Amino acid sequence: MTEVLLRIRRRPYVMLGLLALAFxxxxxxxGTAFRPWPLGGTLTWQVVTGTLxxxxxxxxxxxxxxxTGGTAADVRRHYAAHRWVGVGxxxxxxxxAVRFGHAWxxxxxxxxxxxxxxxxxxxxxIPYRSRWLYRAWLWLHIALSSALIPLVALHIWVALTYQ
Numbered sequence: 001m002t003e004v005l006l007r008i009r010r011r012p013y014v015m016l017g018l019l020a021l022a023f024x025x026x027x028x029x030x031g032t033a034f035r036p037w038p039l040g041g042t043l044t045w046q047v048v049t050g051t052l053x054x055x056x057x058x059x060x061x062x063x064x065x066x067x068t069g070g071t072a073a074d075v076r077r078h079y080a081a082h083r084w085v086g087v088g089x090x091x092x093x094x095x096x097a098v099r100f101g102h103a104w105x106x107x108x109x110x111x112x113x114x115x116x117x118x119x120x121x122x123x124x125x126i127p128y129r130s131r132w133l134y135r136a137w138l139w140l141h142i143a144l145s146s147a148l149i150p151l152v153a154l155h156i157w158v159a160l161t162y163q
Contacts, residue, residue: 007125017087017120021113024094028109043163049096050159054152056089064142083119090116108151115144 008014063082066074093112100109118141128134 003127004125007127011124013083013087014120014125017083017090017116020087020090020094021116021120024090024097024116025113027094028097028100028113046096046159049092050156052092053089053096054156056085056092057148057152059085060089060145083122086116086119104151104154108148108155111144111148111151115141115148118144 008018060082063075063078066078070078090112097109100106118137121137123134123137126137128137
């Protein structure tokens with residue numbers, strides 16, 4: 001356990017990610033929408049933060065693309081950015097989402113939180129001793145990310161149709 005705590009302390013993105021995740025879960029649970037200026041409660045705010053989320057989530061898939069067809073240098077470059085973009089996405093999600101919601105919006109929020117949590121449990125933080133455990137973690141992270149795609153598409157369709 002001490003080893004994991006030391007690993008977390010040496011990786012600033014993990015510390016910031018844990019704080020961002022705690023902020024997001026607290027804001028979603030309390031149902032307190034963070035709106036920093038008068039546009040905060042408007043459709044404009046939701047579209048701006050939603051566009052940032054969609055752009056960031058699209059970029060996150062570049063790491064998988066680099067892993068499957070890129071060079072080792074591509075993977076390293078995208079992996080470094082992947083961590084920080086992921087932390088940023090959690091913060092933007094906390095600003096975008098109003099509450100956990102009901103039914104499929106709860107699934108979307110929980111899926112997003114689970115992706116962030118599994119992302120923070122990467123092998124830089126948790127020393128996976130066996131290859132199968134690492135692969136299980138990786139596939140869980142990718143599977144959750146894949147499950148998020150139709151939920152986000154449904155959310156965009158419903159949000160823009162009924163606004």
